[in-house]
Amino acid sequence: MRTPPDIPRRIIDWFAANGRELPWREPGFPAWGTLVSEFMLQQTPVARVIPRLAEWLERWPTPEDLAKVPAGEAVRAWANLGYPRRALWLHQAAVEITERHGGIVPDDVDALLALTGVGDYTARAVSVFAYGSRHPVVDTNTRRVLARAIDGDGEPGPPSARRDLAALENLLPDDLVDAHAFNAGIMELGAIVCTARNPRCDDCPIADACAWRRAGYPPFEGKRKTVQKKYEGSDRHVRGLIMAELRAAHLPVTVREINSLWADAAQRDRALAGLVADGLAVQQEQGYVLP
DNA sequence: GATTCGTGGAC
């Protein structure tokens, strides 16, 4: 597939002029802050992350500060960001950084990948955005831009780290500063212009080079990512109700209180057992508490 | 590779 050589340059220039001012893009923002922000941004929109991130960094300015409090404090401060296991994992990562890296967030992708809760995206995002190293960083926004502009598809297929990283590496500038700006810029383009629904192609710096647009926006026919199950009435729903109760309580939550949250006993027990297995709830004599 | 895992806003 033909790829105009100036696509990276145009995205870099567009990003310099149109990128949002976000906390983690401010000069001098600490690597720890970048790591925390990336954990929070895993499946949670930017607007909801910003206030929680500020609180978090004020309370725990370094990994060591977080590592020395109980994990339950992290889960409580996570509030309603969703997927509370991420709070548990971030706390564990802080412990690992304190024990294995002298309290300094590592800059090496492999060292980052070894941290709990850090995967292909987060490891590279921290290495690149916090430390300026040169790696492809591929998130859902980038995957969508590549699918459309390069492959001519309306949607990216199911993610594959190997393929996705190779696809971005093909476009990644050699220069360190340019590579950083391109990684950030293509993500930003996917986030605010090349959006999943109603893309704003009139504002796109590479619209004239976009394979999907050139082909007349054909409907997507490839394999779609698995559809999200309905939340209402699901196990996740019940887990969420229990977690909200645990976060709000400063005394053990009794079985009676948990029973009042959901009528279906089998589903309730399944959810509670799952939370205990995940380490998000701990059973005591009087009831359940955060870890 | 397919599933599971919260929460809330946008359309």
Add this chain to the structure above:
DNA sequence: TGTCCAAGAAT
């Protein structure tokens, strides 16, 4: 109103 989707990771 219900569906879609959001800077993913672990299993």
